Amino acid sequence: MIATNGKDTIGLTLNVWRQAGPDAEGAFETYHLNSVSTHMSFLEMLDVLNEQLLAEGREPVAFDHDCREGICGSCGVVLNGQAHGPDRDTTVCQLHMRRFHDGDTITIEPFRAEAFPVVKDLVVDRSAFDRIIGVGGFVSARTGAAPDANAIPVPKEEADLAMDAASCIGCGACVASCPNAAAMLFVSAKVSHLGRLPQGAPERDERVVAMVQAMDGEGFGNCTNVGECEAACPKGISVGNIARLNRDFVRATIRRR
Amino acid sequence: MSSRLGAFLGSSIGKKTLMSLTGLGLVVFLIAHLAGNLTLYADGTGETYAAYAQKLKDLGPGLWFMELGLAAMFVAHIALAFRTSMENREARKSRYRVRGTKGEANLPNSSMLITGTVVLVFLVIHLLDFRFSEGLAPPHADVLAPKVVDRLASFTGAAIYLIGGVAVLIHLGHAFRSALRTLGVHHPQYENLIKRTGTGLAVALGLGFVSFPVILFASPDNYGGRGAESAQVAPAEQEQAPASGSPTVPTAAPAREEG
Ligand code: FES
Numbered sequence A: 001m002i003a004t005n006g007k008d009t010i011g012l013t014l015n016v017w018r019q020a021g022p023d024a025e026g027a028f029e030t031y032h033l034n035s036v037s038t039h040m041s042f043l044e045m046l047d048v049l050n051e052q053l054l055a056e057g058r059e060p061v062a063f064d065h066d067c068r069e070g071i072c073g074s075c076g077v078v079l080n081g082q083a084h085g086p087d088r089d090t091t092v093c094q095l096h097m098r099r100f101h102d103g104d105t106i107t108i109e110p111f112r113a114e115a116f117p118v119v120k121d122l123v124v125d126r127s128a129f130d131r132i133i134g135v136g137g138f139v140s141a142r143t144g145a146a147p148d149a150n151a152i153p154v155p156k157e158e159a160d161l162a163m164d165a166a167s168c169i170g171c172g173a174c175v176a177s178c179p180n181a182a183a184m185l186f187v188s189a190k191v192s193h194l195g196r197l198p199q200g201a202p203e204r205d206e207r208v209v210a211m212v213q214a215m216d217g218e219g220f221g222n223c224t225n226v227g228e229c230e231a232a233c234p235k236g237i238s239v240g241n242i243a244r245l246n247r248d249f250v251r252a253t254i255r256r257r
Numbered sequence B: 001m002s003s004r005l006g007a008f009l010g011s012s013i014g015k016k017t018l019m020s021l022t023g024l025g026l027v028v029f030l031i032a033h034l035a036g037n038l039t040l041y042a043d044g045t046g047e048t049y050a051a052y053a054q055k056l057k058d059l060g061p062g063l064w065f066m067e068l069g070l071a072a073m074f075v076a077h078i079a080l081a082f083r084t085s086m087e088n089r090e091a092r093k094s095r096y097r098v099r100g101t102k103g104e105a106n107l108p109n110s111s112m113l114i115t116g117t118v119v120l121v122f123l124v125i126h127l128l129d130f131r132f133s134e135g136l137a138p139p140h141a142d143v144l145a146p147k148v149v150d151r152l153a154s155f156t157g158a159a160i161y162l163i164g165g166v167a168v169l170i171h172l173g174h175a176f177r178s179a180l181r182t183l184g185v186h187h188p189q190y191e192n193l194i195k196r197t198g199t200g201l202a203v204a205l206g207l208g209f210v211s212f213p214v215i216l217f218a219s220p221d222n223y224g225g226r227g228a229e230s231a232q233v234a235p236a237e238q239e240q241a242p243a244s245g246s247p248t249v250p251t252a253a254p255a256r257e258e259g
Helices: A042-055 A127-134 A156-166 A173-177 A185-196 A202-215 A228-232 A240-255 B001-011 B012-041 B045-056 B061-091 B112-131 B141-153 B156-180 B191-218 B224-242
Strands: A008-020 A027-035 A105-111 A117-118
Touching: A008 A156, A008 A240, A008 B045, A027 A042, A027 B112, A042 A105, A127 A185, A127 A202, A156 A185, A173 A228, A185 A202, A185 A228, A185 A240, A202 A240, A202 B012, A240 B001, A240 B012, B001 B012, B012 B045, B012 B061, B012 B141, B012 B156, B012 B191, B061 B112, B112 B156, B141 B156, B141 B191, B156 B191
Parallel strands: A008 A105
Antiparallel strands: A008 A027
């Protein structure tokens, strides 16, 4: 595989946000990498940077990652102002260095939101999402043993839309890219994913009210329908889910007991 | 029920829902307001305009009722806008060094607070210019047209109304589609239609309002301005007198509350 610029290695200047701890003052530090293989992923490039830093006796850059194949939602940084970097439908762990050019400067920042406090460097605490899930992002009905396949009929279209919503990996890029640091895309994906399926439908009203309340309580912003969330979402979750969340919330407010 | 409504209105979605409803209400008002204003172009004397103003005044208490409803929509929309904007600022105190976009952010959707604030400042000036130019009571219908023309024929007047019109145009560029989405309207099949309708509305209303400072600044004499008054419109003014001779003519004022 040949890099788009015809070179297999590129030199980069990195401006990286360094912050020793949650309460420490953060600042940018500049690093130079001379020969980055264009076949690396972005996180592998950070690994190389960290090895270089360790060799120099300096503190490596902390960043979140786990699966490195775009399915766990652990990774996530903002590159040159874009959550997960320049590509659509791509987590930063799946972003490849061939996307960059020799001599590029990349500014790497953590996801910024009051609800996502920085733990260290590029690592942020996204447990606000867990707390939102904790108040209703599940099905509590006793389902007994695994039912036979197709015992509960689900219309194909609903199943597809539920699956689309369920593809949310909870990475938080929607919050990071939203000008208001709103979490509507995340919450709407969870609410749609469960509410569209027969198993999740009975708790639809309680779920949406509880999850929106929790979302507001965590200090996320209000949606202004800019749509940057959908564009930044590595799973391409549609803002149509947000409209559906709004409908669901109004409906639940009216008919909830 | 009331606690349920309170909880709804206290939530982020509730606030945005109310903003959307009031916003759409204000768009309806703007359409009516522009339609009324366009009567100014109907003749060179301002007679049609004065007649329209008179009709509004004749609504009597109905006019007050409409004005109060309108004021309530404005107050709710503006108060919620500032409140939610402040919350949004609180939600991200540390800014990104590099501000990027993946193509969705644009001038209208990123400047709602700014264009909205410009419209608010404009609104205050506009109300003082015309609606409250004679105190609380609506101004006389017959003096309104020359007043409008004179105001817009001046450089500062034209500049203020031009800025106001452009701010409305940009604000509406995002408003319609955003309001519908907040109200839960989204369908892949209709997204394009909604987008185009919103843009069309913004352009039609924006250009409509912008046309007044442009046209009246360029040729005030053709629309019964003071220049025209002294030149050839003196008779026209007399003709108007009977129509508006009645005591106070409330009028066009309400309708122009905000444009
Ligand atoms: S590390 Fe798992 S999604 Fe990127």
